[in-house]
Amino acid sequence: MKKYLVIGNPIEHSLSPKLHNYWLSRYKVGGNYEKKLLTEDKVGEFLKSDQKISGINVTVPFKKTVINYCSELTELASASQSVNTITLSNDKIIGDNTDVYGFEQSLRDLNFNGLNKTAYIIGAGGVVSSVVIALNKLGVQNIVISNRTKNKAEALAKEYNLVVSDWGKIIDFDIIINCTSIGLKKSDSLDLDFPNVKDKIFYDIIYKPKTKFLLNAEKSGNKIIDGKMMFLYQAQKSFEIWHGIKPEINDEVINLLND
Numbered sequence: 001m002k003k004y005l006v007i008g009n010p011i012e013h014s015l016s017p018k019l020h021n022y023w024l025s026r027y028k029v030g031g032n033y034e035k036k037l038l039t040e041d042k043v044g045e046f047l048k049s050d051q052k053i054s055g056i057n058v059t060v061p062f063k064k065t066v067i068n069y070c071s072e073l074t075e076l077a078s079a080s081q082s083v084n085t086i087t088l089s090n091d092k093i094i095g096d097n098t099d100v101y102g103f104e105q106s107l108r109d110l111n112f113n114g115l116n117k118t119a120y121i122i123g124a125g126g127v128v129s130s131v132v133i134a135l136n137k138l139g140v141q142n143i144v145i146s147n148r149t150k151n152k153a154e155a156l157a158k159e160y161n162l163v164v165s166d167w168g169k170i171i172d173f174d175i176i177i178n179c180t181s182i183g184l185k186k187s188d189s190l191d192l193d194f195p196n197v198k199d200k201i202f203y204d205i206i207y208k209p210k211t212k213f214l215l216n217a218e219k220s221g222n223k224i225i226d227g228k229m230m231f232l233y234q235a236q237k238s239f240e241i242w243h244g245i246k247p248e249i250n251d252e253v254i255n256l257l258n259d
């Protein structure tokens with residue numbers, strides 16, 4: 001039986017096994033999907049050792065680390081320097097990125113048109129490069145980034161042609177995307193305030209419903225989007241890459257994430 005899994009640290013919270021196993025059974029594709037907790041120093045060993053694995057999803061914090069062990073990268077993986085989907089076959093380890101598609105598709109669903117729009121990215125973690133590439137594909141030319149540790153924002157700005165804004169500074173934007181890890185814990189609260197901002201789009205990459213960032217934005221009259229659809233779309237694309245079937249995202253699938 002073919003084996004698939006998601007690696008990360010932490011990994012306990014990952015909903016990928018539930019989702020992929022649901023689709024594997026729904027489309028009668030043989031195989032099983034598990035999760036594996038790894039530490040940084042064990043990633044290479046793991047990727048090179050177990051030949052029985054056919055596909056791996058990669059989550060925080062290994063999306064960059066795994067690049068060192070891939071024999072090939074797709075164009076998107078190379079452009080983003082971020083790999084979340086690995087296919088293992090015939091001694092090849094192919095690194096791909098489906099986060100770009102996930103983010104892009106979640107906004108296409110809402111008929112988002114990026115022309116003449118300004119996007120404001122908060123945070124400079126691993127997901128930012130994927131978000132930027134997706135925004136570019138959607139036609140957004142003007143992207144501003146702000147991060148608590150400014151030099152990380154500056155490095156990304158140089159690489160992807162972004163504008164850096166000081167942490168906490170309010171700028172004029174059409175869509176703001178929280179790419180920090182704040183919000184994962186219930187007690188977390190982004191130390192940023194957006195008074196008098198309304199009729200904008202507030203997007204939180206985290207797939208938990210209604211982080212404080214989104215709750216506050218909604219109260220002020222903004223449109224809010226959580227990371228659920230991005231998560232589902234990146235998984236859909238991984239499934240398609242591995243099995244050649246584009247699995248349906250319907251209410252039953254969406255509800256899987258709510259249980």
Ligand code: ATR
Pocket residue numbers: 060061122123124125126127147148149152179180181182191
């Ligand atoms: P990843 O694994 O996604 O790359 P990361 O590199 O740890 O994660 O990035 C997490 C992001 O959340 C960073 O932008 C981080 O800001 P710093 O670069 O200043 O560390 C941001 N972040 C985490 N906790 C934060 C906090 N309490 N306030 C502001 N930003 C925070």
